[in-house]
Amino acid sequence: MKTEIRVLGIDDVSHTRKDSSILLIGVFFRGGQFMDGVLATKIKRDGNDTTAKIIRMINRSKFLANIHAILLNGIAFGGFNVVNIKAITNQTKIPVITIIRKFPDFSKIKAALKQINMEKKYRLMELAGK
Secondary structure, three states, X not given: OOOOOEEEEEEEOOOOOOOOEEEEEEEEEEOOOEEXXXXXXXXXXXXXXXXXXXXXXXXXXXXXXXXXXXXXXXXXEOOOEEOOHHHHHHHHOOOEEEEOOOOOOHHHHHHHHHHOOOOXXXXXXXXXXX
């Protein structure tokens, strides 16, 4: 049995509300000790393209056959560009694990999305599970 697992960790870079395009970085690690590569794509702030961009970034990667899990830092990138975790798993055949530092206040998120006319994005958050 191998002592290391190969994972791809994905997160967006620091950005401001003025940024319309946000860099999304994927880092391919082996056993948590060796960085084997970096993937990158750009997404729209508060857009709807993160799921498709992640799927494309992974499926076109030379690391695809070796990725055993995808680790996401939350499910919203570039503001409210919400990821469909199930679509990523279905189209890459790789399990997705979402990591968060603290449990979000969903009532505040729902109110914020309603205020900016993006209520439909809340459904993607519900689909992610508990």
